[in-house]
Amino acid sequence: MAEGKGQSGDGLPSQMIADSPPQPQKPFSFYVSVFGLALVSLITSWDATSLAIALPVIAEQLHGTTLESFWASISFILGVALTQPIYVSLSDVLGRKPPLYSSAVLFAIGAIVFALANDMPALIAGRLIQGLGGGGLYVLQDIILADITSLKERPLYLGLISLAMAMGTILGPIIGAVFSSFNWRWIGWINLPIIGLGLLTFVFFLHLRAISQPLAARLRRLDLAGMALFGLGATATALPISWAGALYSWSSWRTIVPLTIGLVVLVLFGVFERRVPAEPILPFRVLSNITASTSLITGFMHGSILYTALLYIPLYFQAILLETPLEAAKSTLPICCLTVAFSFIAPVIIELTRRYRVLLWVGWVIMTLFLGLWCLVGPSTPRVEVYVFQAFLGVGLGTVFTGSQVPMQASVSHVDDTGLAVGTLIVVRLFGALIGLSISSTIFSSVFSKSIAALGRLPEPVKKLEDSTEAINFIPLLRLVDIPDKSSIIEAYRQPFQAIWIMMTCFSGVGLMACLFIREHTLEKEEVGRQGFAREPSQGGTIIQRSLQA
Template sequence: MATTPDPDALPPTSSDSVDLDDKRPESVPPFADDDKPPRDFRFWLVFLGISIATLITAIELSAVSVALPTIVKALDGSSFIWVGSAYTLASTAVIPLVGGLAQIFGRRPVILGSLLVMILGSALSGAATSMNFLIAGRAVQGIGGGGISATTTIIISDMVPLHERGAFNGLIGIAWSVASGIGPIIGGALAQNGQWRWLFYLNIPIAGVAAVLMALFLRVPTPPGTMMQKLAKMDWIGNGLVIAATTSCVIALTWSGTQYAWSAVPVVVPLVLGLVGLAAFLVYEAIVPKTPLVPFVLMSTATGISGYVQTFIMPIVMMGLIYYFPVYFQACKGASPIGSGVDELPFALIMAPFGIIAGASVNKTGRYRLQIWVAWVILLLGTGLQITLEYDTPRGHALGFLVLCGIGLGILATTTYFPVLAPLPVSQNGPALAFFIFLRNFAQVWGITIGGTVLQNQLEKRLPPAFRAQLPSGTAIAYATIPLVRGLAEPLQTEVRIAFAQSLRIVWAVLVGIGGIGLAASLAMRALPLRKAVDKNWALERSGEELERSGGEQERTVGAKA
């Protein structure tokens, strides 16, 4: 007698959902219709390991930039732009590859390998004796960081059904927000005390603890096949295309406005080649490989496309705020680098609780569209209000507007992947989330670049000509000016502060326009049901006693149905 299929494991009945054959290998033990994966101490220890791993990636994003001037001086460097870009480039380019490896080789070896690579990269970065040495170490860190971001997200999707995942996303968001909030303070404190190497060395024990937890408690099925069979399944041409195209785009965006003008050949050529390469990658994935990195089905529905567009837009706005609001505090309010980091702390810390609230509401109602719409409106309101900021606007107003932005971003951070996953069967979680993380990381580069370009162009127009003539060209104009503002005599000091406030006003206006694209894209979402099952192929392994008990219960259920 055959068992009745689990209705929650099947695609939702909707014209905007995708129906795929979701067969399971015979080696995977059957689950009763109402049976859920166990949530014993192993589940929570794996979740703890994921949270600890998240701390590393969040600190790398927020803390290192504060310490870079001190690091460059200590290593007798002349430019620190590639210290950040090497990490971003490596972490973004490697994500589709990581998603493919996790699908073919299994989650456990990929997350352990990513943590080990992060440990190696952190050790190399901390031991750096030159800028080139440090850049190489940061690239190794980036490979590990990209692997951690992608694989931890996939593992959560394996462990937690979609309809419950909002609350768990919120809990992960706490780790991210706390690390993002204290990261700049830690980085600044270590740099000021001449201990910048510990900014990298501290990752080693943190990653080590996460690796031990994963090694001991992440017991999931390993896909069958020999090493050669698994290697043959990998989409090597697709990986080569996406890595080359991403590298070309990031190089162009890194050089734009700093080493070369936007219209210069060294920027235009790699940017065009990169964008064409990404388009070619998507076309290739839809037609050629048997095991694609980005299956065409991921973007075959309006809801899925809406989710991916929002996923790309949200980080652009977020990084624009994270990178350029400190410029307002430092240039217009005279705050120190650490002081501006403290000013941004409410922004970081407010994101987590509202992310949890949004996730809990999705759990309770099974709906996600209203939360996303409200979040976009709040984010656009907060960003729009920043357009009213003058150089002498009370600090409390600026902080209040920033808190509004944090509320909107906190909700979006935990809800935008519901429209990505809701149309798909659970078997597509891995590639869907790998592409999700890739777009999110890639968008962060665009957010920094767009904000920097707008600020550069506006400052060139608005700074007093005599003062502007003394400064170097490129986006470094903002950071070259900020340390000088306090020492300027009046009325020049006020004129420079006014120029910064008016220039940043255009940055905020551009971010509002970009955020409007996200809101418009969200209107295409459909209200699809959220699954209450996970992919049994990747469920945590159960003990013999649990399997025996589950099997007996299932036999009784089948007998009753028969």
């Protein structure tokens, strides 16, 4: 049942329809700011997906192992997941713009380190630095959008930002494929002009209301202990999951000890956040209802599915269907295009119907069903089926991607908590991505090791695959080798991919069950937060100084 009384037939409260005053026209700087947020959304999403399809080529050139290849992707997500709650807390206490500027600079530095890397450790370091900046860009674009728009008008702008994000998701594999064919380093260089333009947009056009409290008082409110506990716990949990079954066995003390420490620290973090800090980085007050709690569960599951699919589906086309990186990018267009389309269509539907619950149910059902069907895909599967399954999977992913943000925001009781609610959801989604990628890395390495060992002695052209750490960087060579029983090698690759698809299907089933408990809240709220858009910049000082103050 919808919460909110006296609603008209189209879902709007009748009293609000009669009494709502006309909204003032938004200034030009508002629209330029939204454009800047869309730029940030575009660049962070394509950066998260462009590396996947180029990884085999990069690993081959830099002599990287399978574990290093996975960490080239995981390190970015790790940096994002570790810093997002910190950026949320900093922006709520210090204001949005200083952490926004810092994250943009870190992202640019990481892109430069990545582009100049001459070995895999340096490349991983560059990706980690990009992730440390990307964490702020990811979360602050949605928090700022929540600040400068009311819940009533937000679905439309959410759709526009999500369209940019989904376009980046499409462009990422294409950019990765194109640049990997002549110089993969441009995957890093291309970021610099875009992030520079976005930063200039924020400096000169994003005018946010300043927080009136003195800086010293705001600094005392920072939850530094909570930040440290979360960073330690998340890192200690993710690292052993990523190397279990590959670098060390699950029974090794090198896996068990850090994993146990990480889980214990995360539990302590939860207890600490509940009881001690005045401004916790995990704001339990926005989690006090069933809609918020279940939205976080679905966000975690969706993040683990989305980012795992974006990494492994392009690799699947290269390893199993023996496609070049560019051909693999083209083959993933169905899932990318439909994810883009429904990332925009979902908020438009919510804007028109003023409802989100049934839409989320449909999205999760489609996602779960077609992930299950994707588990059946193999080398002999007709291409029509491959593309249809991908397309419907994209429908589910795109619908849930943007649709899941609305109930989280609608469930808060105070408008100033909207940014915290959005930030918490994005933190949990990216933490889900980190855990999903880490588990997938373990599954791929352990299953491939068993499947390739079952073949016995390998012929000389593929003998290096007896070392399972060579699996990823051998993928570009797989279509070129000429051996009598090549299909058995392809089958050895197919098994770990299928195990990952099964894991993703199970995660989607959990997300489907959780979303059934989400309740329908009214969307007819017209307030904006205390750091909302200021129609004119503050008086006094230079533009840059005024921006920093805001």
